[in-house]
Amino acid sequence: MGDILHVLDMLAWFPENISTFGAELDSLFAIIYWVSVAIFFLTFGILGYFLVKYRYSPDRKGYNYHGNNIVEITWTILPTFLFAAIGLYSDDIWERTKYSKRVPTADVEILVLGKQFGWLFLYPGADGSFGRNAYNDRTARSLMSAMNPFGMDSTDPAGADDFVTENQFRVPVNSNVVVRGSSIDVLHSFFLPHARVKQDVVPGTWMNIWFNLFKTGKYELACAELCGGGHYAMRAEYQVMSKAGYDAWLDTKNAEVKAARSPQPAPAAPADTAAVASLR
Numbered sequence: 001m002g003d004i005l006h007v008l009d010m011l012a013w014f015p016e017n018i019s020t021f022g023a024e025l026d027s028l029f030a031i032i033y034w035v036s037v038a039i040f041f042l043t044f045g046i047l048g049y050f051l052v053k054y055r056y057s058p059d060r061k062g063y064n065y066h067g068n069n070i071v072e073i074t075w076t077i078l079p080t081f082l083f084a085a086i087g088l089y090s091d092d093i094w095e096r097t098k099y100s101k102r103v104p105t106a107d108v109e110i111l112v113l114g115k116q117f118g119w120l121f122l123y124p125g126a127d128g129s130f131g132r133n134a135y136n137d138r139t140a141r142s143l144m145s146a147m148n149p150f151g152m153d154s155t156d157p158a159g160a161d162d163f164v165t166e167n168q169f170r171v172p173v174n175s176n177v178v179v180r181g182s183s184i185d186v187l188h189s190f191f192l193p194h195a196r197v198k199q200d201v202v203p204g205t206w207m208n209i210w211f212n213l214f215k216t217g218k219y220e221l222a223c224a225e226l227c228g229g230g231h232y233a234m235r236a237e238y239q240v241m242s243k244a245g246y247d248a249w250l251d252t253k254n255a256e257v258k259a260a261r262s263p264q265p266a267p268a269a270p271a272d273t274a275a276v277a278s279l280r
């Protein structure tokens with residue numbers, strides 16, 4: 001019996017929470033869930049009761065009914081108060097998690113681009129800050145292409161150490177991670193179920209996403225927007241790492257970038273340098 005109740009209780013379907021604001025969002029979700037459950041049983045209980053009470057009887061005559069103002073006013077006012085109350089109650093947590101103005105000071109800032117079908121990430125590299133790119137300078141959008149999705153300006157020395165990863169997302173534990181998200185083709189949704197983060201990313205604009213995760217480990221990153229035939233494949237694993245582990249990973253990456261930059265025979269020019277049409 002306990003097992004059945006556990007399956008029926010959809011709140012138990014949540015994955016483990018690893019986000020500092022997750023518990024608050026979960027309790028907001030629980031309130032809305034239980035209110036919906038109560039209203040569901042109330043309305044369907046009344047419906048069932050009337051179905052039985054007014055079932056066919058040869059002695060009973062139907063009559064025309066022209067509405068009841070008291071009932072109509074009641075069922076208008078009650079939901080109005082209910083929704084207003086939920087709105088007011090949720091406003092604070094919504095603002096703190098979603099409003100651009102409330103994004104906390106970033107310990108780590110990362111750019112993400114959704115594409116059919118995967119995720120690209122741009123890390124600021126050893127200096128901790130981005131060079132000129134399509135996020136911090138709108139005019140750099142003209143640099144965006146299939147080969148350079150972030151529109152990185154190769155003449156900006158601050159960007160020389162910035163590096164891109166594909167479907168490889170790593171963040172440090174207990175840090176304010178601020179992600180600026182966009183897309184290079186269609187709508188995608190950046191979904192980190194354990195972090196209680198879900199944000200649509202839209203071509204041509206950058207969305208502010210932030211979170212602070214308190215547990216290390218590997219978790220699922222998925223796309224929560226039906227974005228095309230390969231949508232199902234648009235999932236990856238991301239890693240919440242200890243600060244030391246994260247720094248070590250950054251050092252490895254920075255060394256790779258440095259090695260790639262040191263003089264070597266120039267590679268043949270890539271054939272496919274077509275600009276991504278939707279971003280121009």
Ligand SMILES: [Cu+2]
Nearest residue numbers: 188223227234
């Ligand atoms: Cu997608």
